[in-house]
Amino acid sequence: MDPFHGACEIVELRDELVASQHSKETNRLSGGPIVDDRTEKFSRQKTAGRYTLEDEINKLFEAIELRASARGLGPSCQFSKGSSQISASKKPIRGGISQASGIGISESVTLKQALRGLRISHASEVAAMKRVSKSTASSKVAEAVAVKRLYRAVVVEANDSGLTLDESKGSLLQISLVPEESKLNSSEKISSQATREENLGSTVHSSPQFAVPATTEISMIKAQLEEGIGPVPTEVGTQALTLKLGQEGKLKSALSLCCSNISNRTETLSKDTTASKDIESKRAMMKFGKNLKLNFSSSLLNSSASSKVKKSVSNSPRVVNPVPKNNCFPNKKMKKEVSSACSSSNTCIADVDSALSPSASKVVCQAQNSNQNVLKEPACPAFSRTCLDVNVSLSNADYKANKSVQGLDSCNKRNFDAKASECSRSREAADFSQSSKSSLGAYSSTTCISDESNVCGSSCSGSRPHMSKDLRWEAIRRVEMQHGSLDLRHFKLLKRLGCGDLGTVYLAELTGTNCLFAVKIMDNESLGSRKKMPRALTERDILQVLDHPFLPTLFAYFTTNKFSILVMEYCPGGDLHILRQKQPGSIFTEQAARFYVAEVLLALEYLHMLGIVYRDLKPENILVREDGHIMLSDFDLSLRCTVKPTLVKASLSLPTPSKGISGSCVGCICTDPFCVQPSWVQVPCFTPRHVSTPTNIRKLKSNSMTQVPQLLAEPTNARSHSFVGTHEYLAPEIIRGEGHGNAVDWWTFGIFLYELLFGTTPFKGPGNDDTLVNVVMHSVKFPESSSVSSQAKDLIRGLLRKEPKDRFGSAKGAAEIRKHPFFKGLNWALIRCAVPPTVPKSSETGVSLTTAEENKLVEYKMSSAEHPEFDTF
Numbered sequence: 001m002d003p004f005h006g007a008c009e010i011v012e013l014r015d016e017l018v019a020s021q022h023s024k025e026t027n028r029l030s031g032g033p034i035v036d037d038r039t040e041k042f043s044r045q046k047t048a049g050r051y052t053l054e055d056e057i058n059k060l061f062e063a064i065e066l067r068a069s070a071r072g073l074g075p076s077c078q079f080s081k082g083s084s085q086i087s088a089s090k091k092p093i094r095g096g097i098s099q100a101s102g103i104g105i106s107e108s109v110t111l112k113q114a115l116r117g118l119r120i121s122h123a124s125e126v127a128a129m130k131r132v133s134k135s136t137a138s139s140k141v142a143e144a145v146a147v148k149r150l151y152r153a154v155v156v157e158a159n160d161s162g163l164t165l166d167e168s169k170g171s172l173l174q175i176s177l178v179p180e181e182s183k184l185n186s187s188e189k190i191s192s193q194a195t196r197e198e199n200l201g202s203t204v205h206s207s208p209q210f211a212v213p214a215t216t217e218i219s220m221i222k223a224q225l226e227e228g229i230g231p232v233p234t235e236v237g238t239q240a241l242t243l244k245l246g247q248e249g250k251l252k253s254a255l256s257l258c259c260s261n262i263s264n265r266t267e268t269l270s271k272d273t274t275a276s277k278d279i280e281s282k283r284a285m286m287k288f289g290k291n292l293k294l295n296f297s298s299s300l301l302n303s304s305a306s307s308k309v310k311k312s313v314s315n316s317p318r319v320v321n322p323v324p325k326n327n328c329f330p331n332k333k334m335k336k337e338v339s340s341a342c343s344s345s346n347t348c349i350a351d352v353d354s355a356l357s358p359s360a361s362k363v364v365c366q367a368q369n370s371n372q373n374v375l376k377e378p379a380c381p382a383f384s385r386t387c388l389d390v391n392v393s394l395s396n397a398d399y400k401a402n403k404s405v406q407g408l409d410s411c412n413k414r415n416f417d418a419k420a421s422e423c424s425r426s427r428e429a430a431d432f433s434q435s436s437k438s439s440l441g442a443y444s445s446t447t448c449i450s451d452e453s454n455v456c457g458s459s460c461s462g463s464r465p466h467m468s469k470d471l472r473w474e475a476i477r478r479v480e481m482q483h484g485s486l487d488l489r490h491f492k493l494l495k496r497l498g499c500g501d502l503g504t505v506y507l508a509e510l511t512g513t514n515c516l517f518a519v520k521i522m523d524n525e526s527l528g529s530r531k532k533m534p535r536a537l538t539e540r541d542i543l544q545v546l547d548h549p550f551l552p553t554l555f556a557y558f559t560t561n562k563f564s565i566l567v568m569e570y571c572p573g574g575d576l577h578i579l580r581q582k583q584p585g586s587i588f589t590e591q592a593a594r595f596y597v598a599e600v601l602l603a604l605e606y607l608h609m610l611g612i613v614y615r616d617l618k619p620e621n622i623l624v625r626e627d628g629h630i631m632l633s634d635f636d637l638s639l640r641c642t643v644k645p646t647l648v649k650a651s652l653s654l655p656t657p658s659k660g661i662s663g664s665c666v667g668c669i670c671t672d673p674f675c676v677q678p679s680w681v682q683v684p685c686f687t688p689r690h691v692s693t694p695t696n697i698r699k700l701k702s703n704s705m706t707q708v709p710q711l712l713a714e715p716t717n718a719r720s721h722s723f724v725g726t727h728e729y730l731a732p733e734i735i736r737g738e739g740h741g742n743a744v745d746w747w748t749f750g751i752f753l754y755e756l757l758f759g760t761t762p763f764k765g766p767g768n769d770d771t772l773v774n775v776v777m778h779s780v781k782f783p784e785s786s787s788v789s790s791q792a793k794d795l796i797r798g799l800l801r802k803e804p805k806d807r808f809g810s811a812k813g814a815a816e817i818r819k820h821p822f823f824k825g826l827n828w829a830l831i832r833c834a835v836p837p838t839v840p841k842s843s844e845t846g847v848s849l850t851t852a853e854e855n856k857l858v859e860y861k862m863s864s865a866e867h868p869e870f871d872t873f
């Protein structure tokens, strides 16, 4: 699952062989010294799994001898020279061997260092470092992926380990480092150095990805934390990492710190091209992240609020985001100040400390002024009813969030004398032609929402590593600091981007900042009267936690008496529906379609990992960014549910291609996590690569594949009986009213791919009812004249299986779909660096308005008494 990790491990192996040959060749040609054959031999032996401890010891002594002789030769010692020559042949690894191995040049080579140097073959290290240093883009993306995955693997659960803690110390957060798969007893947790060495070795060579170590590596992790991130505010015991916390409210910040440290550490690792021990650390950090469990000591969290909080998080694996290093947004301390400073003002930055549960922090940035404050309103019975089947039991923090939610709704119940900015359910033609497909949203009996949601609240920017460095955060923060709160009057609305069921979206500039946003303005009264408030809240709550390159960022939201406003990332390239219509024959080429569906697949995978079933996939909801990559939008129909990420050790059962399809892509180069392609080259992700892979590597790869644990985070238990979606995209189980779950996204994914390739949806009938009948009764058919590949058709067939349980992706999610031959040759890890099929022209992306638009330009100066009419365009 983790492309970077897997790729890195195998690259080492492959590069080791290639680099070794290359090195020999170069030296032969240049007349230079031959690369240390012993190293090479050792490396080969190790690769073949035949080296022994005896070999290591022999090697150690040889190395020490070498060092001794080198010393005798003065500063420019021979071995050092040799090393640099080795390095030179494997540029850009400078000093990779010498510093990393600690052999031959160091004045104070310790036994430990020497052993460490031998644990990974020199050539491997150099190759790995080469990979790390060369692939800037690769590492950037892959690191992000890797770090993200670390967070995903963090499992928060109640402590039932019975580990004794000093109660006199007050509330403690205990972070136990235990294997994901099984809870080991304490004696097992304390692993010996030798065992660790062994584990590390086996991890590297047999199952580098998500390998679950046999023993816990507490001391190693502790050492790495200290070594890599400096003083850690923890007491590290032999069995657990214990954070002393004065109050449970610090929990979130502690977790953030912890994850931030991992993040920083990973970042550091990517930059540091000299320390091969960092490669080891990196592996360990990966393992650390993957195997980290945060155990709350239930006995120590003694307040009822605490126990509720514990309950709310106990079975709910959640993403714990780090505090970004160079975050433009106020740091925790700053937030506190702002928080208290703005207590009497309209807008409040998140107070992380008060936001223990994910949902609690959802109230951040909400208006709190008594005039405009809808958060403090009494609970609204109507909304409570709506939520009855949603929130089974509320934690303290959940309650807070819900209260705000109720307040928001109750606000709608009050009589604001505003004109409702009613938008028709069907899409209006705004600036460009719109599809006739409109979304159905009937929240009839949705279950499985919220209480155990995996959705993690955030303080707008504070916990979004992906977008945290975006300048727009800083711009917003500055306005908030200047004016005390963010309001509509701070935005200059430039033009209307579109109108949806919930509200109207405008392109807006944050006055005086040159920052553009998509501002969605929803009329509270209209939402209330049409019972759309839960949908609006769902959208807001989901947007608030997203931090992914193919998903929108919510920069702020606030509510006035009349409006609820979302301030989102602006996407200037229109939507895929429009883009498809501009293509020759109104269809995308297969290559272009592969690009778009691949990015959508990654976005869906991310959503599923957060426990969000999207449910409204269609080209109209895929916006095109300025750089041509996509952004999935519109979350008001999404279903939130519990997801429990699990590691499945067995090999994935790959989708079985139909007759005529060449075999699965297990052996292909790019689509598996062990991709060994050089990643620093321009990424032709969307044309199959035909790189010949040495037989031994192929063999090793396919062997490894059978052993690789796979992270699965598919919300398979999600169930809803709502009739939601878009007619042509509705899955049969939704139409049949059987209850549906995650598999609906894979159905819509199939329809989506079909539409991109064939220009129409497969079950479209003359009317909506006919369409629904077709969906349930008819099997998918392809136009005969089409030149679409059999792989594409096979994938579509697999995705459009009527029975959800038989559908591709329903059991194992995106990982299963990614391996389909249709995606063969696609470099998933670097898809973000790939050149998109279409990049919007600057005129499309610019904000230059026509004279008519200029005339319509309205600068809203909001006051509590005045409310602008937004539909003036």
Ligand SMILES: Nc1ncnc2c1ncn2[C@@H]1O[C@H](COP(=O)(O)OP(=O)(O)OP(=O)(O)O)[C@@H](O)[C@H]1O
Residues within 6 Å of the ligand: 427, 439, 497, 498, 499, 500, 501, 502, 503, 504, 505, 518, 520, 552, 568, 569, 570, 571, 572, 575, 620, 621, 623, 633, 634, 636
């Ligand atoms: N971040 C954005 N950047 C650019 N345009 C956007 C953005 N968000 C929305 N839009 C445009 O505004 C239109 C309205 O979006 P909105 O999400 O309100 O409604 P919708 O997509 O029609 O769905 P629904 O009716 O289900 O809410 C979209 O069709 C899209 O063209």
